[in-house]
Amino acid sequence: MSGPLTTRDLYNALRDKLGLRWIAGRGGSERTLQGDFPGAGSQGLTGPLNFIHPNRVQIVGRAELIYFAGLNEQLYRDVTSKLFTAKPAAVILTDEIDIEDEFVRQAEHFDVPLFSSTLPDNRLVNELQYYLTQVLADRTSVHGVFVDVLGIGTLLTGAPAVGKSELAFELISRGHHLVADDMPEFARITPDIVTGTCPPLLKNFLEVRGLGVLNIREMFGDSAIRQTKRLRLIIDLQPMGGNELKQLDRLKGSHDSRNILGLDIPEVTIPVAPGRNLAILVEAAVRQHMLRRQGYDAAIDFSRRQEALIAEKGGGS
Template sequence: MAEVVKVQDLVENTRLEVVAGSEYLDRVITTGDISRPGLEMTGYFSYYAPNRVQLLGITEISFSKRMSHDELLMIARKMASEETPAFVVSTGLNVPDEFIQAAEEAKIPILGTKLTSSRILANMTYFLGGKLAQRQSVHGVLVDIYGLGVLITGDSGVGKSETALELVRRGHRLVADDRVDIYQQDEERLVGEAPAILNHLMEIRGVGIIDVMNLYGAGAVRSHATISMNLHLETWTPEAKFDRLGNAGDVLSIFGVDIPRFAVPVRTGRNLAIIIEAAAMNFRAKSMGYDAMKKFDNNLNKLIAENSEN
């Protein structure tokens, strides 16, 4: 489920300052879309989206200077709907008195920033997109390995947390243990983070709950990470069949985004931390254009060609 975001949260995370209406910062934002009300300034309200944050830039403010007091106040009052979370004025521009009056009447805060419209628009869209996105909770562990978000899944008791702890000891960073909240950042990226109640915490059977940040330092944790791959730990049995070459093409699909998925057999004596670390490095190498499987094929073809000549 998406989080509840208030205007106060927007102020604290996107370099905004309160110009007026500081007592109304508890208004709730329900959508990550931001409006640039250029047409509305001319009186066209047929497709006005009142539930969006309204961003006024150089175009809107300069146009307002051409309007009479009564015209601008009428437009401002139409824009100041009960659903409107806030007005934002960019580029350090002065807010027209008419907007201040209309916002005060509707109990809407007015926010300002010295950033340009495009920059503050990007900041607000990124923040609200992450906070308001639909979330799916996955049982597993998320670790940042060499900058790659590796989602480790598997049956309960298979050793996910213990493996993650060893990875932390090897210098990698924990994002979430036991439960990973995943949301879609855009059409190609999934981001995972820990639920607030489990932030920086890890459960190790026989030991209990440990605070990774307290034990290993701030460099051992991350607040969130883009998920690059999924390693699924499976108990090794004689009947089980695993892809030995790592090119099966399995995926984990969440919100329509496919994440490469690899099954890793778990057996006594296998150092899973080193195996997962190697899998992450190999995946990174592939993304940079180097494929060990292709090299193996080339070597095999070369050997076959040499034997054919003899």
């Protein structure tokens, strides 16, 4: 999102899904879950009540109620005071549990938003973690067409008018899937996963020069569209003449990587030249990528076979 995520944003986005009700602490509605608090990189964003490493969203369920019930009045006040003075973005009660009036009073006193949810604690934590991971992830947009080829999220890049959209349309016609045309949005949702989606305005559409804007969902059906896909491979389309083609490594091809949001994504450069069937070459590049992930490299296999043949002939002489 464009700015910091506030507690009010969280409540408005998940009110219906989590069955939220705002009980107290509306004065803290502009507290943020990102950007302006210490330890944001290592601090848990949400989870069960934690006093040692407080979460930004503290979850209070039936287990916490049992813990509170075992405290005397003074210790109960000390514990709840410690909870609220830590200034969490929100405290959420699970299962619509009833809490003591003193708890509500302290939430109001410290301006800590206090919500009640209809969900049990495990499901509530899972839903919150998924939402926050998606919303707070680092994001960027990359010029290209993002497609699902054989189950592999593949970004087609290259100079304008190189034929990215036409290639994507041919791939879709061959049974592959469109994620996003023009400017797919990418988010790093875990240390080793970058996913891509389509901006709402461009969803389902693909622009093909000479044909204009095409609605892929209307033309091919729902199965031709993917809402999101993990980015695993980049294919860069580069126009090349005869001399440039001769300079390419005929054994290993042109393999590299490109940094997207701090993660190195494998990249293959495919020459664009008259007579080359790019759709088949993209499918071949994806299949080659899948084999490499499984530990097989055809260039290494060929080199070993060649070395073995040379050694055999040398031994025979």
